[in-house]
Amino acid sequence: MSTIALTYEFAARELRARFAGSFAGILWAVFQPALQLAIFAFVFVKVFNARIPGADAPGYVAFLAVALWPWTAFSDAILNATKAIQDNAALIGKVAFPRAILVMARVCASFVIHLLGFVVIVVALNFFDDHVRLLAGLPLALLLYVPLFALALGISLLLAALQVFVRDLVQLLAQLLPLLLYCAPVFYDRTIMPVAYQPWLSLNPFTFYAEAFHAIVLDHGVIAAPSLACALLVAAGTLLCGYWLFTRLDKHFEDFL
Amino acid sequence: MSDVLVRTEGLGKVYPKSFHHRDRMRALWRLLVSRRRIDSTAVLSDVSLEVRRGESLGLIGANGAGKSTLLKLISGVLTPSSGKVAVTGEIGALLELGAGFDPDQTGRENIMMTAALHGMTGARLKTSMPKIIEFADIGQYIDQPVKHYSSGMVVRLGFAIIAVLKPDLLITDEVLAVGDEAFQKKCIRWMQDYLDGGGTLILVSHSMYHIQKLCQHACWLRDGRVAMIGGVFDVTQAYLAYQESKLAAQDSGTERAGGDLEFMVEEVQLDDAQGELPLILEQGAGFSVKLRLRSREGRRPIIAIGIVRADGTPVYGVSSEMDGYQPMLNDAGESHCALRFDEPQLLPGSYTVRVHPLDPEGLRVFGTVERALVVRGNTSEFGLVRLAHRWLPQVEEKA
DSSP states (O other): OHHHHHHHHHHHHHHHHHHTTOSSGGGHHHHHHHHHHHHHHIIIIIISOOOOOSTTOOOHHHHHHHHHHHHHHHHHHHHHHHTHHHHTHHHHTTOOSOTHHHHHHHHHHHHHHHHHHHHHHHHHHHHHOTTOOHHHHHHHHHHHHHHHHHHHHHHHHHHHHHHHHOTTHHHHHHHHHHHHHHTSTTSSOGGGSOTTTGGGGGGSHHHHHHHHHHHHHHOOSOOOHHHHHHHHHHHHHHHHHHHHHHHHHHTTHHHHO | OOOEEEEEEEEEEEEEOOOOHHHHHHHHHIIIIIOOOOOEEEEEEEEEEEEETTOEEEEEOSTTSSHHHHHHHHHTSSOOSEEEEEEOSOEEEESSTTTTOOTTSBHHHHHHHHHHHTTOOHHHHHHHHHHHHHHHOOGGGGGSBGGGSOHHHHHHHHHHHHHHHOOSEEEEESOTTOSOHHHHHHHHHHHHHHHHTTOEEEEEOSOHHHHHHHOSEEEEEETTEEEEEEEHHHHHHHHHHHHHHHHHHHHHOOOOOOSOOSEEEEEEEETTOOTTOOEEEETTOOEEEEEEEEETTSOOOEEEEEEEETTSOEEEEEEHHHHTOOOOOOTTSEEEEEEEESSOOBOSEEEEEEEEEEOTTSOOBOOOEEEEEEEEOOOOOOSSBOOOOOOOOOOOOOO
16 A cells, blocks of 8 residues: 555656656657657658558558557656666665665656657547547557556566666666667568568567557557467566566665665 | 564674675676675674663764664665564654655655655645644745755754654664754654653664663664663763773873882772772762882882873872871881772763872872773763752742
8 A cells, every 4th residue: 555655656756857847847748759750750751751551551650659659658667767776776775665666656657658648649640540540449559558567667677676786787778779669660560571580570579569559559450369468478477577586686775876 | 561663683784895897797696696695894793682662772882883784774774684683663764864855846745755655645644744844844945845955954854754753663863963952952852752652762873962861771882793782871881981991092002100110109909999900889989099109218209199081081189298198118118008089979980090109309200000990870960070069949039
């Protein structure tokens, strides 16, 4: 009970801190990715003339937006939460409380912000692209955020614990995350890749989510039952593994901060 | 009232030796895989103590003796390296006032945060919030970011939260010495009420005054080990005596009588204390200084006897000449004499009795012999000696 309350307090503090002093406040959660989307749309659609293959394919902007928002939540959560323990060193040295809460709170904060953005953008896209399935797709899409959240939390717990010992991790992560993005079918459809490379894409944990969001919201492609089961297993496994490592190292944080 | 709130057994803490990049990697590897011990420095070892409900324990010791580490272990911030610590009940730890405050958030937001950290949420927080704000008494600053606070205001806010929280066990680390006079008084008064109401306290302080005022028991840590644990007066006095003698040892080095001098003090004995062991007296008890001295040329020396505190501050000095006393010499040129203090008014502490023989003209001093004297007692008076005093009857003021 108090764990939930404490997580809420930390997450609220995180949100307040992120938007403190800015006029638009929480609206930046929508502005910033929208701006980014506009830039991508211009570059890819106008400059590169990108299209999604297929007779009845959705527009490129909708295709990009639907997977880009979950990605932003995912990567933002991991990047922020990895530093959660290190950033709160002073607090950890003075007050006893379950430290996993700090990681949890940052992941929550990132997901809250970008989930909000996702809902707004899907509703907005609904007016421009008739491939968007608002009533049927949106609730299912939100459900898909659950395993994505578990995956992000698992990775974050793992990395936050390791970051205490190896401080280069967050630098490395800032380089690796974009790589992960470009190796997932977010900017492109899997079918435009050379056939030899296509199966490799499935090794990327985000590939499933990108394609699943496309399928749910834009009715583009299908979610295969085995890959869904696999993704759920990976999410649960990562969470367990992350939590195990975190509790293992938890006791020693204070000595190394 | 006798249930144990805190029990530690053989508690120890080592910190890993720090820290190049490679050390951290190696430490991580050992923690995860090989379970071999990390190179480390011991800061606390083998601490066993018990605190029961309603008791108050003062922790004293020099800087770096491990007091704060012990507090952190008890409050659960640190994990012990050896031994165990068992705590029942709700702990309020003030390891540092204002710890965990976010400078960018307002006082009110920080209260919510800190309260949540101490497990106070929802309805309880709602009713407590006005009380906390009232106790802190910082006016409209409560809705300003904490970074605009003076350090005193941060302290007020931090203490107010704990004061209203009323934990089963309060752990504080030298926090009474902050804030302005009025707020300090408020804190002390609150502490006293808290203790009278059955609260339990573990207090670290360098102020023996606060320790004696607030604690029944004390624990003296020296180099990470328990040097002494017991009643507050015994322990604080032993600690002060140790501190004083350490200072004095640095100051004076060793000056000993030696060689063949005209006058030699051959033996000094306080009551029947053996050899150079200190004489331990209860406060107010009398004692005798017995001496044997030798005069090479058969002349009668003047004997000066003084009492100094262990740090060298003189308390009282007198000589045989002042009192008109003449030591008698036997055929061998030896003199046995004794000086009796019937009612020394020394307050508890550690003292040194010094004996100096002087030539009959009172011009030259021949060596000095010292004996230690420890006075024990339970008084809260200050200083070196008790001065006779009485309170005058009050006179009604005329209207």
